[in-house]
Amino acid sequence: MKVLGLDPGSRKLGFGCIERVGSDWRRVASGTLVLRAADPLPARLHVAHTAVTEMIRTQAPDLVVVEECFVALGPRAALVLGQVRGVLILAVQQAGIQLCEVAPRAVKLATVGNGAAAKEQVQYMMPRLLHDCPGILGPDEADALAVAWCGATRSATGVPS
Amino acid sequence: MKVLGLDPGSRKLGFGCIERVGSDWRRVASGTLVLRAADPLPARLHVAHTAVTEMIRTQAPDLVVVEECFVALGPRAALVLGQVRGVLILAVQQAGIQLCEVAPRAVKLATVGNGAAAKEQVQYMMPRLLHDCPGILGPDEADALAVAWCGATRSATGVPS
Numbered sequence: 001m002k003v004l005g006l007d008p009g010s011r012k013l014g015f016g017c018i019e020r021v022g023s024d025w026r027r028v029a030s031g032t033l034v035l036r037a038a039d040p041l042p043a044r045l046h047v048a049h050t051a052v053t054e055m056i057r058t059q060a061p062d063l064v065v066v067e068e069c070f071v072a073l074g075p076r077a078a079l080v081l082g083q084v085r086g087v088l089i090l091a092v093q094q095a096g097i098q099l100c101e102v103a104p105r106a107v108k109l110a111t112v113g114n115g116a117a118a119k120e121q122v123q124y125m126m127p128r129l130l131h132d133c134p135g136i137l138g139p140d141e142a143d144a145l146a147v148a149w150c151g152a153t154r155s156a157t158g159v160p161s
Numbered sequence: 162m163k164v165l166g167l168d169p170g171s172r173k174l175g176f177g178c179i180e181r182v183g184s185d186w187r188r189v190a191s192g193t194l195v196l197r198a199a200d201p202l203p204a205r206l207h208v209a210h211t212a213v214t215e216m217i218r219t220q221a222p223d224l225v226v227v228e229e230c231f232v233a234l235g236p237r238a239a240l241v242l243g244q245v246r247g248v249l250i251l252a253v254q255q256a257g258i259q260l261c262e263v264a265p266r267a268v269k270l271a272t273v274g275n276g277a278a279a280k281e282q283v284q285y286m287m288p289r290l291l292h293d294c295p296g297i298l299g300p301d302e303a304d305a306l307a308v309a310w311c312g313a314t315r316s317a318t319g320v321p322s
Contacts, residue, residue: 042254049251069240078236082243083250090210090248093203 002028003155004061005148006052007140008069008088010080011035013048014140017059018130018148025152026131029059032140041083049087056095064092065151067143068103102150107143110150122146163189164316165222166309167213168301169230169249171241172196174209175301178220179291179309186313187292190220193301202244210248217256225253226312228304229264263311268304271311283307 007014016030033051035044056064066088069081092099105115111129112121123142127133129149137145168175177191194212196205217225227249230242253260266276272290273282284303288294290310298306 042250042260045247045251046254073236073240075234075236075239078239079230079234079243079246082240083247085240086206086244086247087251089203089244090206090251093207099203 001063001152001155002059002061003063003065003148003152004055004059005065005067005144005146005151006088007067007144007147008048008081008084009140010041010044010077010084011037012140013051013084013088014138014142014144015052015055016141016145016148017055017061018145018152020152021131024131025129025149027133027145029055030133030137030141030145032138035084041080045083045087048084049091052088052091053094056091056097061097063098063100063151063155065100065102065147066092067107067147068101100151100154102147102154107146107150110153111146119143162224162313162316163220163222164224164226164309164313165216165220166226166228166305166307166312167249168228168305168308169209169242169245170301171202171205171238171245172198173301174212174245174249175299175303175305176213176216177302177306177309178216178222179306179313181313182292185292186290186310188294188306190216191294191298191302191306193299196245202241206244206248209245210252213249213252214256217252217258222258224259224261224312224316226261226263226308227253228268228308229262261312261315263308263315268307268311271314272307280304 001020005016013033017028108117109115126145162181166177174194178189269278270276287303287306
């Protein structure tokens, strides 16, 4: 069981892939893709789509989990973020892989035990929950790993112990 | 000079392709793609992306014009619409074709002569502006043709007379 988590943003795209090993989970790959602010949005969408397509091809996850967006955004920001999410969801659909969405609150609850936890608490917890994980993670990278973890706990076949 | 106009929506996608013939313009193809409400959004995004990719391949436009979204939408609607726009913009970028965006107001101004015109006025005008155009057009189809017309008038190489 392998799960890829994505934390989409219009400037930064966090990704984290985790894999089940017995009753534990280990980090397989994670990082942050920076979408250059100087590039026009169409070019950024193309980069994001290509990167996620390639990630899915190389990691071959059983499940992709995407964080639901904050709807507390303004409509213009929601529109831009929607465009990025659209191309990510398309890449998953094109690969024929199962997709699930999780709310930010559920991600924090699953990893920290508190739906209102701070970003730093998620960064602190992920290396403690996963094998093969560096002690210091960037916020988007930690969030993407947490999204993957949350999706895995929901998946019938992959509840972490 | 051939221009493809797109009027993206989460349920209906209007498209209209126009071509310059001497100093006039003619309609080449137009219609409305209905995205089934019963399908989950990822499936709808895939259908929209495939359809636009195929349209670009068969029509080979020099320019694709997309209508800018109303930011008067709520954030949740803006997010959904953004996802549809994202995959359309991606299809244009993947084909390496020039893209331009036009505001709804500019579209109405270019076709009806009034930026606050009603949708029906755009439906009335498009068959009068274009050769080979049926007298009755659906609202999304007429809007997409109007979007193409507006983009063409802005393009340095294709100002309609």
